Amino acid sequence: MIPGAFDYHSPRTLDEALSLLQKHAGEAKILAGGQSLIPAMRFRLAMPPILVDINRLDDLRYVEERGDHLAIGAMTREHALEDSQVVRSSYPLLHDTARVIADPLVRNQATVGGNIAHADPANDHPATMLAYHATVIAKGPSGERKIPIDDFFTGLFENAMKEDEILTEIRIPKPGANSGGAYTKLERKVGDYAISAAAVQLRLDGGTIAEARIGLTNVSAVPMRARAAEAELLGKSVSDAVIEAAGKAAAGECDPSPDLRGTIEYKRDMTRVMVKRSIHKAIARAKGGN
């Protein structure tokens, strides 16, 4: 199917992109990888009158550690994230996630910024960024804002950015010693969105779980943290019973809808299983394993 007609702009600089957004406030939409927006336009679920294509903003493509965090430029393709050496060695939760997003062809186009800005609870990065306690950098006409990830997702396909702002960077705090993370996703087939998936990032202090954050994918209308599950872990010493309790808490606090991917009961139970598997793997990694 062919999308509705629109005016197309392809700015060469961020300032040019920002002034286009300001000039066409309420009408212009950003085109990043297009792997969510173009399918929506083909079904005429989205009919933006103006597209501002930010693919020529090469300055927004980077993945590197700076000071106390990993900085990811918004236009970094998933493929680059999957291939990044620093991600592979120091951010296993992110590496797990990048590998299971869509399929390799989509990953050659899809961007990290677009994945987060889209605020789709079915997307995988929101849960991962919630678990990492990431910060989103948004640039607008009046400068730059830092938005904590916990405040970023405000509704289904809705985020805390203003219409004239561009997401330019995602910052992930460098995990400290004895930290580990993992992403576990249940999908019907490669390239599909999750039936359920869990992102876990935690830190051990001896045998005790000193910090833990858990994000869930596709089991709520808005990307969510499993706070009750986190509470089951905090301050506890690692045991199968504690991990099972966290899994059960996540199953209880999530809010999935029934669809082709399964019933509510099934998705809750799979959430329990995904959370448990991610915790086990995160703990093993925090202890130095793979």
Added chain:
Amino acid sequence: MSNHEITLTINGETVTRTVEARTLLVHFIREDLSLTGTHIGCDTTSCGACTVLVDGKPVKSCTMFAVQAEGADIETIESLAAGGSLHPLQEGFWEKHGLQCGYCTPGMIMSAKGFLAEHPNPTEDEIRHGISGNLCRCTGYNKIVEAIQYAAEKLQSAEAGGE
């Protein structure tokens, strides 16, 4: 509605055309350039039948606008049999029976070409991961994997032989 003049390279040839902004790259390739080797298999960015290389990377040409390809270097299945002799991938699909109906084949081959450029000596697992964006309803994939292994070996030995 906006029209744009774009100039790009397709299969080594530079072309300039005027396109409507909403024209998808796959429609531009098939209808404006009459290169119908690139297929359309779905409406949902799911199948990969439309795969072409854009600046060397395999992407779904149904999920990119033609206007975005301004200045790009595009390769389609028509570029492969240069001078009338089959590309090692085409030969592999022939020798190993990598196709049945053939609908997925152009996309599968372009995807494999992009993949082999980055992984010249792949394991079977890497091949399966690499082509996982391309659906085939006929073969069950085993023969496709063998075809790509065949091509990888042939390309490697051509390289070793300094051809």
